[in-house]
Amino acid sequence: MILILNTNIKKYMRTLLTTIAFIGLLSVNFSCMESEKKENESNDLTGELMIFHAGSLSVPFKEISKEFERIHPGVDIKLEAAGSVASARKITDLNRYCDIFASADYKVIDEMLIPEHTDFNIKFAGNEMAIVYTEKSKFSDEITANNWTEILLKDEVHYGRSNPDADPCGYRTVLVSKLSDQFYKLPGFSDKLLAKDNKYIRPKETDLLALLETGTLDYIFLYRSVAQQHKLQYLLLSDSINLKKFELESFYSTVKTKIRGKKKGDWITKNGAPMVYGITMHKDAKNKELALKFMDFILSKGIQTMEKNGQTGLVPSGTDSFENIPESLKKYAVGSSQ
Numbered sequence: 251m252i253l254i255l256n257t258n259i260k261k262y263m264r265t266l267l268t269t270i271a272f273i274g275l276l277s278v279n280f281s282c283m284e285s286e287k288k289e290n291e292s293n294d295l296t297g298e299l300m301i302f303h304a305g306s307l308s309v310p311f312k313e314i315s316k317e318f319e320r321i322h323p324g325v326d327i328k329l330e331a332a333g334s335v336a337s338a339r340k341i342t343d344l345n346r347y348c349d350i351f352a353s354a355d356y357k358v359i360d361e362m363l364i365p366e367h368t369d370f371n372i373k374f375a376g377n378e379m380a381i382v383y384t385e386k387s388k389f390s391d392e393i394t395a396n397n398w399t400e401i402l403l404k405d406e407v408h409y410g411r412s413n414p415d416a417d418p419c420g421y422r423t424v425l426v427s428k429l430s431d432q433f434y435k436l437p438g439f440s441d442k443l444l445a446k447d448n449k450y451i452r453p454k455e456t457d458l459l460a461l462l463e464t465g466t467l468d469y470i471f472l473y474r475s476v477a478q479q480h481k482l483q484y485l486l487l488s489d490s491i492n493l494k495k496f497e498l499e500s501f502y503s504t505v506k507t508k509i510r511g512k513k514k515g516d517w518i519t520k521n522g523a524p525m526v527y528g529i530t531m532h533k534d535a536k537n538k539e540l541a542l543k544f545m546d547f548i549l550s551k552g553i554q555t556m557e558k559n560g561q562t563g564l565v566p567s568g569t570d571s572f573e574n575i576p577e578s579l580k581k582y583a584v585g586s587s588q
Contacts, residue, residue: 356528
């Protein structure tokens with residue numbers, strides 16, 4: 251009787267172990283099938299994307315693009331950096347083609363590309379103005395947030411800024427200098443500063459880096475994120491003038507400057523405002539599915555890369571073009587009536 255019982259137990263155990271092994275094998279196969287399915291899904295995107303973007307987005311966009319191409323080997327992303335206004339004019343004046351446009355100032359999209367070239371705009375990142383220098387810069391061991399206005403006006407000191415008609419960093423430099431008149435109670439400071447060293451004005455802010463590194467320039471006005479990315483020394487400015495804080499929008503708006511508009515003889519007034527980057531897709535994008543997937547990637551996982559590189563993520567943010575945003579991207583924006 252005991253022998254029969256032991257035999258039955260052994261048979262039961264063998265059956266149980268076989269069943270467990272079979273279930274485990276099924277689980278492994280199912281996992282492999284799921285992984286293969288996901289891999290196939292990630293590899294089904296193919297084609298080329300042309301992206302015009304602000305110079306200050308060069309580092310994060312390069313990282314984001316490489317990661318997207320790693321996940322989707324059939325995709326080739328072309329990045330072309332320039333000042334945001336100059337990039338917009340490639341489209342409006344030169345009829346250059348691009349799929350995606352990302353600007354350091356979202357208003358460039360509103361004022362220059364909507365409605366002819368696109369019909370929506372998503373705000374996605376923030377930044378702030380800073381003064382960048384090296385250890386070789388004159389008075390680098392003395393400059394502070396309280397005395398930079400004196401140091402930059404010294405005859406022996408040379409500073410650089412980007413072209414306001416081509417680059418948001420350029421007209422933001424003008425706005426910062428005008429805000430400084432009020433904040434530091436220095437009437438006429440901005441006129442003196444903006445009349446100085448004009449031979450060093452360049453098309454975009456990143457063009458100034460070589461002049462700084464070679465010692466041609468002592469200081470440049472630059473976005474904090476770019477300084478951080480290039481591991482440069484920089485002076486943080488007061489929130490009252492650095493165009494960073496949304497709470498100070500009313501004070502920022504007390505100054506303004508003008509830049510060249512869409513057509514010869516036209517002018518666009520730029521009021522002081524917190525820094526907000528915008529992104530959109532061109533109406534004539536050749537591969538809209540791919541463009542939308544990449545924009546989705548930028549606005550989700552890509553925001554972490556942006557923040558790692560010194561730029562604040564702002565999604566979701568309010569927009570006046572919410573109804574025109576593609577359904578897959580609406581989660582990254584908020585309508586003005588919501």
